[in-house]
Amino acid sequence: MKPISPPGRATLKDIARTVGVDVSTVSKVLNDGGISVRPQTRQAIIDEASRVNYRPHALARNLRTQRTGALGILLPDLTNPIYAETVHGAMRQAERSGYVMLIAEVADERTSAAAYMRLVSERRIDGLIIAVSAETSEMIAAIENNPVPHVFVNRRSSIGRSVTVDDQASGRLAAQTLIEAGHRRLGFIGALPELDTSRRRRHGFVEVCQAAGLPAVVEIAGPVSRRGGYDALHRLLDEAQRPTGVFAFNMLVGIGALAAARVRGVRVPDDLSVVTLDGEDAIFTAPPLTAIITPLAEMGARAVVELEAMIQGREPQDVVINIPPKLVYRESVAPPPR
Amino acid sequence: MKPISPPGRATLKDIARTVGVDVSTVSKVLNDGGISVRPQTRQAIIDEASRVNYRPHALARNLRTQRTGALGILLPDLTNPIYAETVHGAMRQAERSGYVMLIAEVADERTSAAAYMRLVSERRIDGLIIAVSAETSEMIAAIENNPVPHVFVNRRSSIGRSVTVDDQASGRLAAQTLIEAGHRRLGFIGALPELDTSRRRRHGFVEVCQAAGLPAVVEIAGPVSRRGGYDALHRLLDEAQRPTGVFAFNMLVGIGALAAARVRGVRVPDDLSVVTLDGEDAIFTAPPLTAIITPLAEMGARAVVELEAMIQGREPQDVVINIPPKLVYRESVAPPPR
DNA sequence: CTGAAAGCGCTAACAT
DNA sequence: ATGTTAGCGCTTTCAG
Numbered sequence A, B: 001m002k003p004i005s006p007p008g009r010a011t012l013k014d015i016a017r018t019v020g021v022d023v024s025t026v027s028k029v030l031n032d033g034g035i036s037v038r039p040q041t042r043q044a045i046i047d048e049a050s051r052v053n054y055r056p057h058a059l060a061r062n063l064r065t066q067r068t069g070a071l072g073i074l075l076p077d078l079t080n081p082i083y084a085e086t087v088h089g090a091m092r093q094a095e096r097s098g099y100v101m102l103i104a105e106v107a108d109e110r111t112s113a114a115a116y117m118r119l120v121s122e123r124r125i126d127g128l129i130i131a132v133s134a135e136t137s138e139m140i141a142a143i144e145n146n147p148v149p150h151v152f153v154n155r156r157s158s159i160g161r162s163v164t165v166d167d168q169a170s171g172r173l174a175a176q177t178l179i180e181a182g183h184r185r186l187g188f189i190g191a192l193p194e195l196d197t198s199r200r201r202r203h204g205f206v207e208v209c210q211a212a213g214l215p216a217v218v219e220i221a222g223p224v225s226r227r228g229g230y231d232a233l234h235r236l237l238d239e240a241q242r243p244t245g246v247f248a249f250n251m252l253v254g255i256g257a258l259a260a261a262r263v264r265g266v267r268v269p270d271d272l273s274v275v276t277l278d279g280e281d282a283i284f285t286a287p288p289l290t291a292i293i294t295p296l297a298e299m300g301a302r303a304v305v306e307l308e309a310m311i312q313g314r315e316p317q318d319v320v321i322n323i324p325p326k327l328v329y330r331e332s333v334a335p336p337p338r
Numbered sequence C: 001c002t003g004a005a006a007g008c009g010c011t012a013a014c015a016t
Numbered sequence D: 001a002t003g004t005t006a007g008c009g010c011t012t013t014c015a016g
Helices: A012-019 A023-032 A039-051 A058-065 A081-096 A109-121 A137-145 A167-180 A196-211 A226-237 A251-264 A280-284 A296-311 B012-019 B023-032 B039-051 B058-065 B081-096 B109-121 B137-145 B167-180 B196-211 B226-238 B251-263 B280-284 B296-311
Strands: A070-075 A100-105 A127-130 A150-153 A161-164 A186-191 A218-222 A245-248 A273-277 A290-292 B070-075 B100-105 B127-130 B150-153 B161-164 B186-191 B218-222 B245-248 B273-277 B290-292
Touching: A012 A023, A012 A039, A023 A039, A058 B058, A070 A081, A070 A109, A081 A100, A081 A251, A081 A280, A081 A296, A081 B081, A081 B100, A100 A109, A100 B081, A109 A127, A109 A137, A127 A296, A150 A296, A161 A296, A167 A186, A167 A196, A167 A245, A167 A273, A167 A290, A186 A196, A186 A226, A186 A251, A218 A226, A226 A245, A226 A251, A226 B280, A245 A251, A251 A273, A251 A280, A251 B280, A280 B226, A280 B251, B012 B023, B012 B039, B023 B039, B070 B081, B070 B109, B081 B100, B081 B251, B081 B280, B081 B296, B100 B109, B109 B127, B109 B137, B127 B296, B150 B296, B161 B296, B167 B186, B167 B196, B167 B245, B167 B273, B167 B290, B186 B196, B186 B226, B186 B251, B218 B226, B226 B245, B226 B251, B245 B251, B251 B273, B251 B280
Parallel strands: A070 A100, A070 A127, A127 A150, A150 A161, A186 A218, A186 A245, A245 A273, A273 A290, B070 B100, B070 B127, B127 B150, B150 B161, B186 B218, B186 B245, B245 B273, B273 B290
Antiparallel strands: A100 B100
16 A cells, blocks of 8 residues: 655655654654654654655765765686675675675776775775785775775785784695595696695695605696696696596686596596685586685675774674585595506 | 875965965866966976875765776676676776776675675765676666666666677577587577576577477576576486587586596597686686687676766667687597597 | 865764 | 754856
């Protein structure tokens, strides 16, 4: 029975006029519930508001309160499922908390500083999640010149709070898994060393290999993509001491590596074992990839929670989500050949 | 040599005060370039603005101009690479045009209407891209009660403009491809029939099959996901008249189908040919999938262009991106067995 | 060429 | 219990 509301735009003033009170009274009722307003007046206001289907004008309110109700997230590339998953988790939490989410893809460090300025210094957001590698001087300068509550996700940073998992433990776990399967020559397909997650995973991986007295780990670095993994495995297979088991930086890289093995006629897992990180996809690859779970969505959500705390002035802290890395055995790991 | 700006917040008033002019003058200079302002004054203003690193306060400006400089996009799930790709294209174009992008994931029709209201009736955006299936009554009501420039992407709609490709032609192309390879028993793995893209692809596919005098096409519908494709192919393989060639609704479904074939011991393409739609991923599957290109990013970008036109009051029109569907042959299609 | 004034829609202290 | 006042930072007539 709700009559069609006048398309769009009822303001406080409209309500105030038809009810016959002041806009400030309407504002009170509609915000803090109108404690200390005569029930009768209050009801009239509420009725009229719902009759005209009133919605506050976010801009006006925000201008007044100096809050936007929006959070931003800066990331390199949404088509990378790693980031899509992270955003997904962040958005879920943001919605719960009543924030809308503004996303900016930033191709490189230059644009990332620019995007930062755009969102922050135009004051479009209350807080920012940063999923690009942060430690470029431009980015640091941008942040310091124009501070805003911010948290890094899946990145450590010298200049801010961050939500990360124990990547080093993941690296150790990957190594242990391969070693326990019987492998003695291991390889690591990492990302370019700018990525701190890659450094930490590598560190844990190498650590365990050394402790086990294994020969030097073969390392290859490349872009984090299917193509990067594809190219990297090709190079790894060209090594004199070709490894029998490899740890791929993440799922994308792992999928690429699988494709490379296939075209080289290298059978997984018979000829080569592969451990990778994360990824729903990993179950539908051929063969399904043994993988270490990375709670990307959870990290995104957690970043939002931390951000809220910072926005409300609570003292934030470094956050490491301490889910111990968990490995899911699938078909891509087996004992080495012969 | 740029001195570090006072952290954050220089306003027009600040600039006006130190230069010794009125804020309205500053506004003029900083906006329309300050035609009809003495060059000397203008220069002083520009200098001071850059000295303090002035940025307009988006909220204040927007409140005044009744424009937000933001576009919204409504979609079901960012972890679905189809949507991620679309958003990716949309964001690229939005950035070029100076818009920021607000994203809302909507799980179902209920929340999608709610999210619509949130973005639109609070006036957070100037226009909206809709990538959820639109034809639910709640959504239609929301749009009609609270109109805003909007365009559907990869969806036809009775109530708005839309950017789509010729899905029917894609369906035809898929059928032709399989028929030319020699297949006589074809299958279609579609989405639930609410999805108009699925209906159109199916239509084109069946049309060609009938014209070729082929027996009835086996059809299976399921959720659009890897899992959905996995389950669907299992059911297809259980059919009495098991098809030798299938057309999968999209890449996700195709990947799932490939996995199902693998566990059933059905070799692709020796025992079963698969044609799918779209997808960068398709090149790294085992075997690489023959696929029909869908310009998702381009569609996203195009939607933004149309939206801009609508926002500026130009007469919009139904848009069908008329790139003729193009098929990329990879390894997943071969002649039928025997 | 520049300034004064008004107001976008809302909130919040302060009066009454 | 309600209204008055005073902006938030900006743009935009309209006067001077």
